[in-house]
Amino acid sequence: MDSKTKRITTTAMLCAVAYVVVVVGRVPVVLFLKYDPKDIIITLGGLIWGPMTSLIVSVIVSLIEMVTISENGVLGCIMNIISTCSL
Numbered sequence: 001m002d003s004k005t006k007r008i009t010t011t012a013m014l015c016a017v018a019y020v021v022v023v024v025g026r027v028p029v030v031l032f033l034k035y036d037p038k039d040i041i042i043t044l045g046g047l048i049w050g051p052m053t054s055l056i057v058s059v060i061v062s063l064i065e066m067v068t069i070s071e072n073g074v075l076g077c078i079m080n081i082i083s084t085c086s087l
Contacts (some may be wrong), residue, residue, distance in 0.1 A: 014045040018061045058084040
């Protein structure tokens with residue numbers, strides 16, 4: 001298999017796994033804070049494929065999360081991307 005195809009497929013699978021983990025495993029800590037375990041999956045992807053893959057997975061998952069399960073809208077999406085990428 002081509003290396004580029006393998007990387008794109010792995011990135012897409014990391015996005016899917018991170019989204020499933022955030023839908024199933026979101027843990028409320030206090031009233032307005034929730035722990036997202038997707039950061040673990042994104043960090044592992046960054047360790048395997050590099051920091052650009054982490055950025056791409058973070059942006060894609062945050063956009064999908066904004067459209068489907070988030071209550072905060074665009075501002076929450078930007079905040080989510082910044083917090084995940086700073087990790």
